Amino acid sequence: xxxxxxxxxxxGPGGYVAAIRAAQLGAKVCIIEKEHVGGTCLNWGCIxxxxxxxxxxxxxxxxxxxxxxxxxxxxxAHLDRIVARNQQIVNDLRQGVERLFRRHKVNLVFGTGLVKxxxxxxxxxxxxxxxxxxxxxxxxxxxxxxxxxxxxxxxxERVFNTRSVLExxxxxxxxxxxxxxxxxxxxxxxxxxxxxxxHMAKRSKDPIKGLDRDLTKELVRVFxxxxxRLHFGDPPVAAVQTAGGIxxxxxxxxxxxxxxxxxxxxxxxxxxGLGCEGIGLHMxxxxxxxxEHCQTNVPGIYAIGDVTGRHLLAHYASHxxxxxxxxxxxxxxxxxxxxxxxxAIFTSPEIATVGLTSQECEGRGIGYRHGIFPFRALGKxxxxxxxxxxxxxxxxxxxxxxxxxxxxxxxASTLLAECTLAVNRRVTLAxxxxxxxxxxxxxxxxxxxxxxxxxxxxHKLDFGL
Amino acid sequence: xxxxxxxxxxxxxxxxLDAEGVRLGLSDFxxxxxGKIIYVDLPEVGAEVNRGGPFATVExxxxxxxxxxxxxxxxxxxxxxxxxxxxxxxxxxxGKGWLALVAVKDPTEIEGLMTKAExxxxxxxxAEE
Numbered sequence: 001x002x003x004x005x006x007x008x009x010x011x012g013p014g015g016y017v018a019a020i021r022a023a024q025l026g027a028k029v030c031i032i033e034k035e036h037v038g039g040t041c042l043n044w045g046c047i048x049x050x051x052x053x054x055x056x057x058x059x060x061x062x063x064x065x066x067x068x069x070x071x072x073x074x075x076x077a078h079l080d081r082i083v084a085r086n087q088q089i090v091n092d093l094r095q096g097v098e099r100l101f102r103r104h105k106v107n108l109v110f111g112t113g114l115v116k117x118x119x120x121x122x123x124x125x126x127x128x129x130x131x132x133x134x135x136x137x138x139x140x141x142x143x144x145x146x147x148x149x150x151x152x153x154x155x156x157e158r159v160f161n162t163r164s165v166l167e168x169x170x171x172x173x174x175x176x177x178x179x180x181x182x183x184x185x186x187x188x189x190x191x192x193x194x195x196x197x198x199h200m201a202k203r204s205k206d207p208i209k210g211l212d213r214d215l216t217k218e219l220v221r222v223f224x225x226x227x228x229r230l231h232f233g234d235p236p237v238a239a240v241q242t243a244g245g246i247x248x249x250x251x252x253x254x255x256x257x258x259x260x261x262x263x264x265x266x267x268x269x270x271x272x273g274l275g276c277e278g279i280g281l282h283m284x285x286x287x288x289x290x291x292e293h294c295q296t297n298v299p300g301i302y303a304i305g306d307v308t309g310r311h312l313l314a315h316y317a318s319h320x321x322x323x324x325x326x327x328x329x330x331x332x333x334x335x336x337x338x339x340x341x342x343x344a345i346f347t348s349p350e351i352a353t354v355g356l357t358s359q360e361c362e363g364r365g366i367g368y369r370h371g372i373f374p375f376r377a378l379g380k381x382x383x384x385x386x387x388x389x390x391x392x393x394x395x396x397x398x399x400x401x402x403x404x405x406x407x408x409x410x411x412a413s414t415l416l417a418e419c420t421l422a423v424n425r426r427v428t429l430a431x432x433x434x435x436x437x438x439x440x441x442x443x444x445x446x447x448x449x450x451x452x453x454x455x456x457x458x459h460k461l462d463f464g465l
Numbered sequence: 466x467x468x469x470x471x472x473x474x475x476x477x478x479x480x481x482l483d484a485e486g487v488r489l490g491l492s493d494f495x496x497x498x499x500g501k502i503i504y505v506d507l508p509e510v511g512a513e514v515n516r517g518g519p520f521a522t523v524e525x526x527x528x529x530x531x532x533x534x535x536x537x538x539x540x541x542x543x544x545x546x547x548x549x550x551x552x553x554x555x556x557x558x559x560g561k562g563w564l565a566l567v568a569v570k571d572p573t574e575i576e577g578l579m580t581k582a583e584x585x586x587x588x589x590x591x592a593e594e
Binding site for chain 1: 499504526529
């Protein structure tokens with residue numbers, strides 16, 4: 001039987017990037033995918049939600065047209081056309097990944113893999129045939145799945161998960177988002193923009209875990225400004241179907257009736273049925289445990305991405321994928337450095353963050369100073385009519401190195417790249433401030449926030465208030 | 466203007482003791498400095514506010530400012546009209562543009578605050594600095 005250098009289980013953003021890099025490095029690669037290439041990210045996550053986000057924010061801008069001196073009579077949202085556009089984008093990108101596989105001579109097998117032993121995977125193909133695939137090294141990249149909530153099982157008619165909500169047939173008059181988190185907050189903004197009345201509940205007080213406290217405060221303010229009904233810290237305890245939808249009872253005794261419910265309580269590693277236990281893989285809560293080289297405890301088996309239960313981020317999975325193949329193919333120093341893992345959240349305004357938060361600095365006993373600069377003090381922000389939010393820069397007191405950058409505001413996700421480079425390369429305040437930032441751009445807010453750490457922001461004005 | 470009971474803090478928040486409790490609002494100087502108010506984030510009715518702690522946020526095109534309460538107590542009512550007409554704060558900051566009504570624990574907390582005349586001198590001095 002043919003022996004591959006690398007066999008990868010799962011063609012999401014972790015697995016497919018690993019496959020292409022391994023091929024570039026000269027390896028013979030086989031990748032096994034049970035559904036669609038691109039994984040959750042491309043098919044049911046990052047990409048379709050951003051396509052939908054674009055429709056929603058554009059619709060919102062159309063309704064604000066008058067304030068820009070424009071007339072836009074009777075703008076209307078057509079969900080069927082929005083969903084069709086999403087589907088087209090997803091299909092095109094999927095084909096793009098498959099083309100990359102062909103170009104790099106990566107063998108793509110559609111089927112479900114079962115790890116029989118290190119180096120050997122039994123695949124039940126789409127056609128129902130059994131095949132054995134052998135490789136010197138195996139990479140598990142099977143991703144994660146939406147976590148279910150016992151009191152609100154998905155029926156995909158009234159109660160949805162983050163996957164089925166992308167195929168909604170109509171815009172709900174009211175939507176109760178349970179669980180919050182990144183997906184919950186993103187969908188809240190999308191459906192608010194499309195005209196739904198939004199309710200949100202979750203166990204914790206914070207809409208998104210791990211955000212810097214100043215961003216959390218601002219995000220909650222944005223939600224209140226949009227008149228979301230917030231029940232943070234008041235989790236649901238029961239639910240019943242009603243004529244008009246679903247009535248959810250909360251711990252406090254409050255009852256909320258909405259037309260539809262979206263459950264976003266989290267994700268679980270997709271490790272069931274892979275044969276992990278059979279080969280003695282070290283697991284915790286369903287997550288395959290790995291070291292900084294993405295090695296599992298079983299020689300010759302690596303794991304990357306959501307199935308490792310670390311950062312559930314597509315780009316982190318891709319990065320782990322690059323590290324895993326480098327290491328598997330002989331670069332023994334290849335390792336994941338977690339000190340600068342960026343994250344972008346597509347609320348409106350966007351949120352983007354890298355490095356340590358104020359709470360993390362305090363928790364770890366790291367002395368820090370911070371600076372804040374509001375976008376509304378920038379000419380560019382005023383010109384484009386996007387003035388909400390701010391940039392927060394955090395520097396270690398001892399070294400003056402930038403250890404955290406946190407943005408809530410226009411184009412935050414794009415502004416994040418420079419911040420990530422700064423935190424990753426441990427840039428000092430002086431080095432960052434000594435870099436010319438083009439005018440008029442939103443990136444000036446980064447420069448101002450960094451200068452504000454030393455009390456030197458040029459355009460920050462406190463009005464003596 | 467019943468200038469007698471109106472007092473203003475250095476943080477530009479006015480207070481006025483009336484039958485229901487202590488009413489809080491934003492000073493004329495601050496409203497003018499901020500320009501047209503586009504959003505006011507008010508506390509929840511029933512929430513506790515503490516002297517020296519935040520109780521509301523006002524937002525204009527120029528700035529977003531967290532306001533500090535000069536008194537401690539429980540929020541009895543808030544000015545719901547501001548949800549639709551936040552610029553009432555600009556039009557009538559000492560009247561229809563009030564922010565919140567607080568059932569105070571200690572009414573003497575407002576004694577140390579400035580009269581309107583003292584406050585006007587205070588902000589004139591601050592402007593010259």
